[in-house]
Structure formats: C-alpha cells, structure tokens
Amino acid sequence: MSVFGKLDALPRVSLAHTPTPIEQLNNLGKALGGGHLYVKRDDCTGLAMGGNKARQLEYYFGEAVQQEADTILITGAVQSNFVRMAAAAAAKLDLACHIQLEERVSDAGANYHDSGNVLLDHILGATIHTYPDGEDEAGADANLQSIANELRLAGKRPYIIPLAMGHPPLGALGYIQAAIELKSQLKKSDFEIDQIFVASGSGSTHAGLLFGCRSLKWPIRITGVCVRRRREQQINRIEKRCHDISRLLDIENPVDSSDIEITDETFSPGYGKLNDQTLSAIKLCARREGLLLDPVYTGKAMAACLNHVRGTHKNQSTLFLHTGGTPGLFAYSPQLNPAN
Numbered sequence: 001m002s003v004f005g006k007l008d009a010l011p012r013v014s015l016a017h018t019p020t021p022i023e024q025l026n027n028l029g030k031a032l033g034g035g036h037l038y039v040k041r042d043d044c045t046g047l048a049m050g051g052n053k054a055r056q057l058e059y060y061f062g063e064a065v066q067q068e069a070d071t072i073l074i075t076g077a078v079q080s081n082f083v084r085m086a087a088a089a090a091a092k093l094d095l096a097c098h099i100q101l102e103e104r105v106s107d108a109g110a111n112y113h114d115s116g117n118v119l120l121d122h123i124l125g126a127t128i129h130t131y132p133d134g135e136d137e138a139g140a141d142a143n144l145q146s147i148a149n150e151l152r153l154a155g156k157r158p159y160i161i162p163l164a165m166g167h168p169p170l171g172a173l174g175y176i177q178a179a180i181e182l183k184s185q186l187k188k189s190d191f192e193i194d195q196i197f198v199a200s201g202s203g204s205t206h207a208g209l210l211f212g213c214r215s216l217k218w219p220i221r222i223t224g225v226c227v228r229r230r231r232e233q234q235i236n237r238i239e240k241r242c243h244d245i246s247r248l249l250d251i252e253n254p255v256d257s258s259d260i261e262i263t264d265e266t267f268s269p270g271y272g273k274l275n276d277q278t279l280s281a282i283k284l285c286a287r288r289e290g291l292l293l294d295p296v297y298t299g300k301a302m303a304a305c306l307n308h309v310r311g312t313h314k315n316q317s318t319l320f321l322h323t324g325g326t327p328g329l330f331a332y333s334p335q336l337n338p339a340n
C-alpha cells in the first residue's frame with residue numbers, strides 16, 4: 001500500500017480549515033532585493049486562532065475518539081499553542097481537557113503567565129496543572145501519567161497526547177497531508193518554488209513535510225529553523241522522527257540524511273527568548289505585508305528565511321510555511337511594544 005493509502009486507513013477527525021491559502025509577499029521581496037517570497041498560511045487553519053497544531057491534532061483526536069476516551073491530557077510550555085488548540089479541539093469534540101504548563105522560559109515578562117495562550121486556555125475551559133521544570137521532558141511526561149492515573153481511578157478514560165520522543169508521531173501525519181496539499185496547489189498555480197522554510201520544534205511539522213514531499217518523489221529543499229534546541233540535536237531528532245513515521249506507517253523511509261537541512265542562526269539566546277533579528281522580522285512582516293508572526297516560532301523562522309531571501313538570486317522562489325502562534329504576541333507585549 002502507498003503512504004497515502006496507509007494514511008487514509010488511520011482514524012482522523014476534521015479540525016483544520018484546508019487547503020490553507022498561499023500568498024506572495026511582494027513588498028518584502030522587493031524590499032529585500034532578492035528573489036520571490038511566498039507564504040503558506042497555516043496560521044489560518046481556523047481552530048481557536050489557528051496554527052500548525054490543527055493538522056497534527058486531527059490524528060491524535062482521531063485515535064482518542066476511536067479509543068472512546070473522554071478526557072484529553074497534554075503538556076507544553078506555558079505559552080504552548082499545541083496545548084491551546086488541544087483544549088479547543090477537546091471542547092469541539094465534547095471531551096474534557098487537562099493541560100500541564102511547564103516553566104521553560106526563565107525571564108518571561110509580565111504577561112507571559114496570564115495573557116496570550118494562557119488566557120485562551122482559561123476561556124476554553126481546560127483544567128490547568130503546572131510543572132516547574134520545562135527542560136525535564138521525561139519528568140513532565142511522568143507527571144502527566146500520574147494525572148492520567150488519578151483520572152482512571154476516578155472512572156475516566158484519559159488519552160495522552162505525547163510530546164517527547166519514543167511515541168508514534170501521529171502529529172507528523174498531518175504534515176504528510178500538507179505536503180500533498182501543497183504539491184497540488186502548486187500544480188494549479190503559475191509559479192514554482194525552490195525552497196521551503198519552516199520552524200522546527202518538536203519536529204513533527206518539519207519531519208512530516210519532508211517525509212510527505214519525498215514520498216511524492218518531490219525533491220524540494222526544506223530548511224528547518226531551530227526554535228527549541230541547537231542544530232546538531234535537531235538533526236538527530238528529525239532523523240529519528242522520519243524513522244518513526246516509517247515505522248508507524250510500515251513503509252520504507254524515503255528521507256535521506258542529506259535531505260535534512262537545519263539552521264540555528266536565529267535561535268539564540270534560547271527557546272521562547274526574543275533576539276533582535278526576530279524582533280526586526282516581526283516588525284518588517286507586519287509593516288510591509290500586514291502579516292503577523294509570533295515571538296517564539298515564526299518570528300525566528302522568518303528571520304532565517306529573510307536572511308536566505310536577501311542572498312538569493314532574483315529568479316529564486318522561497319516559500320515560508322507560517323505555522324501560527326500569533327496569540328503569543330500578547331504574552332510578550334512588554335518586549336514587543338515599540339513604546340517600551
């Protein structure tokens with residue numbers, strides 16, 4: 001069976017508005033003096049302010065519904081978009097949702113703990129737990145397990161959406177679907193693209209997209225931009241994720257290690273921490289294109305994408321995959337407000 005037959009055989013619920021539009025960023029392209037720049041608007045997937053996690057959650061919630069779960073559990077950073085959209089999907093599917101927020105960003109500003117995604121988590125009615133050490137992935141997972149055990153003792157049927165490695169990467173399947181979608185959109189369009197830039201965090205989006213493109217025998221260059229950890233670690237992670245996808249679908253892995261392109265040029269000083277390049281990218285896209293990015297993921301990814309476009313030839317085309325995250329802007333208002 002082909003990768004697409006395998007995908008269709010897996011349980012899935014519909015959560016994302018797709019296909020997401022592709023737009024050309026004309027003003028930016030001109031301002032940079034480089035090639036053409038396009039954006040695929042996965043920030044517009046609809047679910048509670050949208051983002052890449054809507055596509056990923058279609059497979060997790062598909063499995064949860066199949067298992068007749070009544071409660072969803074998920075862990076993430078305080079300003080996690082994944083957690084916010086999981087709370088929204090749970091509400092939509094009439095399930096309870098417990099979320100665990102991990103302290104990962106040490107010198108966060110005044111709004112970090114109660115605005116942006118956290119505000120939305122509250123509005124969406126999720127039960128909120130906290131975990132003090134956001135670098136301790138195994139500990140955060142173990143704590144989530146113990147919350148699940150308590151729920152089980154109380155007669156609930158919990159389903160955990162895992163973030164750490166070592167679990168079937170169901171979320172990545174949403175980005176195999178996105179690769180199919182993108183290829184068919186480009187086939188109908190009057191332009192081509194030479195390279196894609198995308199934020200690379202847990203790696204589900206990056207690995208899924210890469211796996212999907214190579215399964216389609218499409219050799220498009222895909223550059224992942226580090227937002228969570230350094231390049232060397234991220235390369236390993238994407239390699240493992242691709243391997244895990246091939247195991248999950250029981251098909252051969254079409255991704256070669258030379259396909260995995262990663263830059264961490266805009267990552268410092270670390271996860272969830274702004275730098276000057278990211279701040280400039282956020283302002284530039286807002287002021288030249290009316291396009292909002294976020295401080296944690298897409299601002300950093302776009303900063304690296306802009307560096308690339310500046311250096312490319314006039315007839316080169318680059319596509320930026322906008323993965324969402326815009327509620328995060330409000331969590332960083334002290335650092336982003338030009339009046340401060």
Ligand SMILES: *Cc1c(COP(=O)(O)O)cnc(C)c1O
Nearest residue numbers: 081201202203205297323324325
């Ligand atoms: C989660 C997230 C990412 C990273 O996606 P992964 O699949 O975890 O690599 C990028 N951008 C935004 C806005 C996100 O919320």
